[in-house]
Amino acid sequence: MRILAITVAVALLAAVPTSADLIITEIMQNPYAVADGDGEWFEIYNSGSSPVDMYDYFIFDISSDDFYVAEHVIVPAHGFVVFARNANIAENGGVAADYEWSDFILANGDDEIYINDNQSQLVDHITYDGGPNWPDPNGASMYYDWGGDNNIGSSWHEEDVYTYGLGDYGTPGYDPRGPSAVDHLTWSSIKVLYR
Ligand SMILES: [Ca+2]
Numbered sequence: 001m002r003i004l005a006i007t008v009a010v011a012l013l014a015a016v017p018t019s020a021d022l023i024i025t026e027i028m029q030n031p032y033a034v035a036d037g038d039g040e041w042f043e044i045y046n047s048g049s050s051p052v053d054m055y056d057y058f059i060f061d062i063s064s065d066d067f068y069v070a071e072h073v074i075v076p077a078h079g080f081v082v083f084a085r086n087a088n089i090a091e092n093g094g095v096a097a098d099y100e101w102s103d104f105i106l107a108n109g110d111d112e113i114y115i116n117d118n119q120s121q122l123v124d125h126i127t128y129d130g131g132p133n134w135p136d137p138n139g140a141s142m143y144y145d146w147g148g149d150n151n152i153g154s155s156w157h158e159e160d161v162y163t164y165g166l167g168d169y170g171t172p173g174y175d176p177r178g179p180s181a182v183d184h185l186t187w188s189s190i191k192v193l194y195r
């Protein structure tokens with residue numbers, strides 16, 4: 001009976017589009033092809049079945065980096081957006097970005113990305129350590145493997161197959177390993193279990 005109740009609850013939660021469907025799925029904290037001031041970016045995935053407008057979302061770390069999303073950045077259902085330190089594709093190493101942030105740095109060692117929605121509710125966060133528990137790449141992104149909690153370092157891996165633009169490794173705006181393999185209902189269920 002309890003399992004049935006949980007199943008029903010998960011199904012209901014999965015059916016309701018919320019900003020909590022957004023997860024951070026890839027991070028380029030240390031580009032090599034261009035300077036970090038131009039080449040840093042991160043990717044967000046919408047695991048829900050409705051688009052999410054990130055207007056007025058607040059992105060921050062635990063020290064002094066933060067910015068508000070000042071445009072209507074729409075994350076498609078089961079789609080990605082890319083936030084970049086420099087959205088100019090001719091200057092950022094070849095990333096097609098959806099939004100250019102200001103006053104936010106992705107440290108090459110340890111750092112955090114927190115995302116609050118426009119109601120100040122925490123949507124997702126990751127805290128990477130620059131090793132030993134998280135990848136510590138140079139000239140490559142680290143990507144989330146869709147296997148579990150995205151705030152555990154073992155769920156992240158250095159991209160070593162796919163390149164973009166000037167040759168750094170990464171898959172900004174898409175994921176060749178998924179998430180088609182991860183059904184959105186199943187994924188939402190996983191997210192609920194990890195809260
Ligand atoms: Ca660098």
Ligand SMILES: [Ca+2]
Pocket residue numbers: 061065104105106107111112
């Ligand atoms: Ca930071």
Ligand SMILES: [Ca+2]
Pocket residue numbers: 029030031036040105106107108
């Ligand atoms: Ca950096």
Ligand SMILES: [Ca+2]
Pocket residue numbers: 025026043143170171172173174175
């Ligand atoms: Ca990607």
